[in-house]
Amino acid sequence: MVEDRDIDQLFDTLARYIRMRERAVHTTFGTPDGEFETAAFKGLFHLATRPMRSRELAAELGADPSTVSRHVSQLVDLGLIRREADPHDGRATLLVITDAGRDRVESMRAGRRSAVHAAMSEWSADEMATLVILLTRFVDAVETVVPPACERRRSETAPASESRRITPAPTNSRNP
Known part of the structure; x- marks a missing residue:
């Protein structure tokens, strides 16, 4: 049986990893052109495996299609993908993905591999x-019990949309 304290320790460790990953992302991803969203x-990485429609990419990323559309525009502007x-x-x-995009993916993978090799040099x-x-x-x-973000957003908005339905107002005998 898994103990509560072990679950808490797991989440503490995962939180530390996420903070380190975010720091690494902001120091690893860069463009000579300046600002961009690292999420883009x-x-x-997904487009390096195969071309896909924007909606497919959004589903793969578990992201909102409008957010992915903005990211796609950034990647097109940087010459890393084309439509x-x-x-x-x-x-x-x-x-x-373009050749420049493939080069960027391989560069990011190489940097990631190098960092992990250095961090885990003592591991067998x-x-x-x-x-x-x-x-x-x-x-x-965890994926079997936590739906992707896009599915959570849909289920969270469903009751709100149902509550917006027009329903007849209760009749009041004093108001004609």
């Missing part, structure tokens, strides 16, 4: 494999 770069007509549906647009290959297996198992389990 997350889409590059192409979908060969299966000329009305739709596919997002396609078996320890690393065990971490990956257990962390994957943890994330898979």
Whole structure:
């Protein structure tokens, strides 16, 4: 049986990791052009595997389509992705990573690998494999009980939209 204190310690450790990751993101992702949203770069990793529509990318990222649209515009402006007509549906647009985008993804992966190699130089290959297996198992389990953000937003707004329905006002015998 998992103890409450162990769960609390897990979340404390995850919170520390998230803070470190955020610091690393802000020092790793940069452009000569200046400001950008680092969240935009997350889409590059998905687009490096295959071209996809903006809605598909939003689903992959668990993000709102309007937010992803803004990120896509930034990535297009930086020359890291381009929009192409979908060969299966000329009305739709596919997002396609460019060579510069692939180079950026590989550069980010190389930096990430280098940092982890340095941080885990004392770890054995078996320890690393065990971490990956257990962390994957943890994330898979949590995903079964915590819906993606876009699904939570939909379910949170459903009752509000239902409450906006027009319903007849109760009749008052004193008002005609």
